[in-house]
Amino acid sequence: MSTSLTTWVAAIGTLALLSFAWRENKFYSLFEHIYVASGAAHALVQGVKNIRANAITPLIGGQLIAIVPIILGLLFYTRFIPGKAKWSRYPIAATVGVGLGQNLPRLAGTNFMSQIRASFSIWTFNTVLVLVSIICVILYFYFSASEKAYKIIKYPTYFGRLIMMMAFGALFGNTVMGRLSLMIGRVSFLLQDWLGIVG
16 A cells, blocks of 8 residues: 555545445535646646746846736726726737637648548549548538438438437437546546555
């Protein structure tokens, strides 16, 4: 059995959080609050360090341009001032605009254009199946078709719905496998690092 204090704290916290599988109890609630509070405290400390490193220190060093993010950051808090909440729209617009401008070309290239090029690059059975599946899934969401057009796309939309259900099932299975691997990791920690039962 381990003699390390950190291992004991981690093991007791793990048991407390796993006790929720039995039912909600005071032991679980205590460690839930500890976990949330420690996460919030860590985020607060990292935020203060980030402000000091990226805004206050450069401003003290003479980089006056650092006043811009400080002002934008302070404008976020105008949301809590009655009658001045509209000023918080400017930093939100700046944040969304900069984030979109930085990420849109990359996302469009990796998640959109590269997949289209890959679909048309090599004509094998798999690529043809993927291309047909994409078209059928898109047709499934074509709600403004006329009655005549709907008769034509009726069966492709059924196939598109089937493809989506298989994709959702695969995603759900992947999620369950990920959670089970986390569970296996915690049980392994309890049996090996804490109790020393398994070598």
